[in-house]
Amino acid sequence: DTGVSQNPRHKITKRGQNVTFRCDPISEHNRLYWYRQTLGQGPEFLTYFQNEAQLEKSRLLSDRFSAERPKGSFSTLEIQRTEQGDSAMYLCASSLTGLEQYFGPGTRLTVT
């Protein structure tokens, strides 16, 4: 399968713990995006990388959220000191042109 992959698919954590999610984009795609989707809503843009440069991060929800793409390939999204309001589906997408974005299956986070 050559699509976007995300790991883990599900994560249950206690409030206050840190979590990290991984996204592996389609191999030739240099653009990578993170979104968050809460129940009953459409995905909400969080941040964007072109190669290893994080070009847009003003929409990250708080300073507890950070993302990296150290070698311009896979990316990680970290949430520190998780809160119950962080429970959501976290989606990753990749793109070659910046126009058509291809989404992964998502990581569902539950904070107890």
Next chain:
Amino acid sequence: AQSVTQLDSHVSVSEGTPVLLRCNYSSSYSPSLFWYVQHPNKGLQLLLKYTSAATLVKGINGFEAEFKKSETSFHLTKPSAHMSDAAEYFCVVSDRGSSGSARQLTFGSGTQLTVLP
């Protein structure tokens, strides 16, 4: 800022009848518009896109959408619904973030399509 409004949160149709999912957009620029579909426990899939070429856009699985600038609309249609069309559909507009280069997607709140036998 750009936004989309999906006018119906739920639509029910009978199998074999036409589908109409409505979307209005707001944009300061010439927008790029998309429809994505999300089946339960599956990732978002691109149905079709409009990027300032032909105003009638054909997508996968028999869906099409028409860009109407005068009405700021981009409604999704299909002549005959199939049971497998039951899913959530998102109307999406692309814009550029504060960096001027990111084409972040702005999603509508979604329309849940139910297809009755």
